[in-house]
Structure formats: C-alpha cells, structure tokens
Amino acid sequence: MGQDEETMRKGPWTEHEDFQLVFHVHMFGDRRWDFIANVSGLKRTGKSCRLRWVNYLNPGLKRGKLAPHEERLVLELHSKFGNRWSKIARKLPGRTDNEIKNYWRTHMRKKAQEKKRVASRSPSPSLSHCSSSSSVCTSQPIIDSMPMIETKERSFYDTGGVKMAPVMKGKSNYKNDNRKTDTNSRASNCSSDIQEGCYSMDEIWKDIGSLEDDDDSIKPVFDPYTEIAPSLTTWDNYVSSSWMMSGQDELSMTTFPITSQQFSSRL
C-alpha cells in the first residue's frame, strides 16, 4: 500500500467520506478495497472502507430493530452455529454480522440478567425458565463469560417501537466531522436534523444517480442493488481508459468526479 500508516484516518466517518466511498463502490464494486481506498483519496485502509460499507453504507441493509422472527432466528442459529456471526448473518438478509453480534451481546446479557434475577427471587431451582416472550430456548450456555451487571428490569423482547430514522439512528453517525465549521452547508444543520433522517443513504444513492444523469462521463460499471461486481474486463478497461493511472497510488480528491463544493451544495 502506498499510504503511510500514520497518515491514515481513524475513527468515525464523515458524511463526505461516506459519499466518496459510496461513489467509488458504485464505480468499482465492493471487492477491491485497497484499490478503492487508494483511488477514492480517502485516508482510510481498505479494511476500514470495507467495514464501513458492509456494516453501514450498503443499500441492501435493513435498519432498526430486529423483527421478532429475526430474533428467533438468531437464537436458533446461534444454538446451531455458536458465535459464527457471519454465518448467522447470511441467513438474515439485510443484517450484518456486527449487528447480530451486538444484538446478541446486549440482549443476551439482558436475558441472562433477567434469568439471574428470577432465579435469585424464586426458590425453585428450575432451569427450564425461558424469557416470557421468547419462544426459543437455547440449549447451550447463554453467554460466553459475560459479566453480569444488575440493572433495572426490562423485558428481553422489549421492542419499544422503532424510533430511529432509516439511516441516522438515535445518535449522529458523524461524530467528529467538520460540519461545525461548515456553516453554509446543509450538513452544518445535520445534527439537529438527524432525528428526521437528515441525509439518508437512499438520498446519497439518489444523488449519485442524478449525478450520472448530469454527467455521462460517469457511468457505473455495475448496479449496486444487484450486488453484481464488475467483471474483470470491465474493470481493467475502466481503469486503463477512464482514470489516468500514471501517477498511481494517488488518485486524490482532485480527480474525484464530484468536488467538495458540489457535494456540499447537494446536501
């Protein structure tokens, strides 16, 4: 990799970075992450790009709480596969391994706490207790040595309704971005708009679509919604003809087909 480790950005992604990543995945497919990391001008590792895409930006992702049938499926599959999160995730379209892993940790911990509480209250040593609303009991230990912290009682399946916007959840997804200094852009108001889903990925995709309409020099090589990666031929043709790869390594923001200004004006 051409990028110096120390110049690599870490931490939360900004809207602009997301936009860049989405654009480049749209162009090149979701396979060659190191290439995308270099070409996009993002100071991120290929790994980081992949993770952001897989766990957050992929348009095929479902957002919000797991449906009851999904919860049951997770329980069933976990009893079958254990902590093979990616394997479990594959059975739940639109859900990521990270999401399921987090779900398992938080909800199983709750369930374990509840179990513990019930056990300590009831003199009965019965171990057949299952969470009141759960129809599935796992046959193996619930938690892998999870620390038990006594908390307020709450039902394991306390769904409480989905109150988050499709993409922007309760808290901002752009923790350390520079919108505070960019007072003119729509992004500058984003944090207050977040509850209303200020700028969802749908919108980003829409924008990318309209950009392509505007400028016929930018053509996707695959349809992100079909998740078909570009063929190698297309890829190579594209690379050799569209980008001036002579400088290699660094196709920086100057070659990014959308300028920062255009980007902010679209926000």
Added chain:
DNA sequence: AATCCCTTCAACCGCCGTCTC
C-alpha cells in the same frame, strides 16, 4: 440542573484463510 451510570453500536484490532504472483 447536574451528575452518574447503563446501553447501544460504530469502528478498530488481530488472526486466519484465500488468492496471486
């Protein structure tokens, strides 16, 4: 109103398997 504590989840790390040369 201020502070504390708990919960959530995005993102990082390290390891391992696969691919490419």
Added chain:
DNA sequence: TGAGACGGCGGTTGAAGGGAT
C-alpha cells in the same frame, strides 16, 4: 511452492445518548 497481499471474521473498545437519581 512459498511469500506477500488482501479480504473476512470474531472479539473488543470507546464515544455518545439517554434515563435515573
């Protein structure tokens, strides 16, 4: 066939939100 590069996976961490006190 071996080495290096890369991608995928599971475990873990830490920032931020929000409820409780």
